[in-house]
Amino acid sequence: MEDLTEMLKGTLEGCVLEIIDSEETYGYAITRKLNELGFTDVVEGTVYTVLLRLERNGLVQVAKRPSAVGPPRKFYALNDAGREELARFWAKWQYVSSRIDKLRESGGR
Amino acid sequence: MEDLTEMLKGTLEGCVLEIIDSEETYGYAITRKLNELGFTDVVEGTVYTVLLRLERNGLVQVAKRPSAVGPPRKFYALNDAGREELARFWAKWQYVSSRIDKLRESGGR
DNA sequence: AGCGGTACTCGGTAACACTAAGTACCGAGC
């Protein structure tokens, strides 16, 4: 699929929140997960900037743990604020996507 | 609904294309249409910047026509490139929204 | 003459995904 970057604005962060909510995990693994899910062009750098933002905004709890196959990993887990933000994200997504789908069906008429 | 601006990035332009495709129309009316559709916070200034971009990118044909109730209106219609862009937009939307919905259902697991 | 609704333009802002370059840890093969 061609360039999706503009359409991912505002939704990629929500996707990352959802992945973290499902399981405590780290940047490199989140990137692989997103790639599996079909967001094939999302690269590490992008995910790390999202994670740093989540941390700066106090939505996650961070724990550094050693790895057997490389440098230490920064594991992320949602805190209460993060779970609230995730709920807000899904509410917005529901709202926006349903309206866009309706526009598509009605053809704007 | 609270602030949707980030989530509208990359999709607002597609919505405007769809509205123009359904009927030759102008900026002020497009704004009202979007408001009706649930995008209540989208204001004229935002729509006009989208329209100027569409024009600059050669996706629309423009015709200025007098109005009985105010200053002249700039009517927009899609050209071939615009219709192609609209098709690409819906393909992207289909792709992205289906994958996000799947992520939501599976909980990222 | 003034006011509210209609209609468009333009300079500037903030947020986001992305890029590119760098650092650093580890195991396997030469």
Added chain:
DNA sequence: GCTCGGTACTTAGTGTTACCGAGTACCGCT
């Protein structure tokens, strides 16, 4: 023991986008 590929994170800078605010201007009604 040295390189190489895979793992893992950081940071400065870029481009695109929606939004904001102020301005211009046309029109009908009071």
